[in-house]
Amino acid sequence: MLDLAQLRSFLAVEQMASFTLAAERLGLGQSTVSQHIRRLEDDLGRKLIERDTHRVSLTPDGEALLGPARAMLSLNGQIQALFTERGLRGQLHLGVSEDFVMSRLPAVLEDFARAHPSVDLELTVALSGTLYQMQDEGAIDLVLAKRRIGDARGQLVYREPLVWLARDPERFERDDVLPLIAFPPPSITRSVALEALERAGVAWRIVCTCGSLTGLTAAARAGMGVLVQPRSMAPSGLREIGAGRLPRLEDVEFVLVARRGVDPALVEALSGEILSTVGRSQVQSGTKAS
Helix, strand or coil: CCCHHHHHHHHHHHHHCCHHHHHHHHCCCHHHHHHHHHHHHHHHCCCCEEECCCCEEECHHHHHHHHHHHHHHHHHHHHHHHCCCCCCCEEEEEEEEHHHCCCCHHHHHHHHHHHCCCEEEEEEEECHHHHHHHHHCCCCCEEEEEEECCCCCCEEEEEEEEEEEECCHHHCCCCCCEEEEECCCCCHHHHHHHHHHHHHCCCEEEEEECCCHHHHHHHHHCCCCEEEEEHHHCCCCCEECCECCECCCCEEEEEEEECCCCCHHHHHHHHHHHHHHHHHHCCHHHCCCC
């Protein structure tokens, strides 16, 4: 029988791609997490994780273990909830900005569902401005989205810069008419980009508009123009345009905003999961695989 604590450490390392961040997430010492992985590998007789000074990755055997490990921990959570009166129950409607869906959201949802199997989540993905409007109308309980610097709404999760991205950055100069790929209004990244271009006197035209980041990324990878995104969420296949070639963009902040009247226990549980997973993952790119 595999040890559940060892499996939790294994999944945390896979999610965070770092032994250090996995230990912080689990509230354990890094040596304990490393010991869990070694014992799990010894029990199975297979190497599960490759680790060097630059990155942490799963071996093919580690990839094969992911599904069964998740299933075992999920079943354990269901059994605990079944015999624990204090287990959370109910429904929560979460609104998430488009940026998060393919980056950090899967880890958040996986851990929350495992810890609270009796809570039903309804998920809406949209632009930040649209999510705030829906929340004002009572349609969304908790929003995870962007806000502009100076906006006081919500609980800060983290802050990071917006950057100009393109397939071929050398094509785009400050004096050219800039072909811009952008979300439709009310997009925060669109507003920040257009205001920066106007202040700098850079001519621009929007060559592609789409409400889906997948669509915008496809247009940018096709070389149609320039896309603005948070630096940590830059899609693969695109490169950052160097400083000085286009005006500097202001930072954006990612926040949690809860609707009044929502079950505070549900909001606190999901908010805690988001702060733990998303907030700590921001330092991951600067953390060695230790």
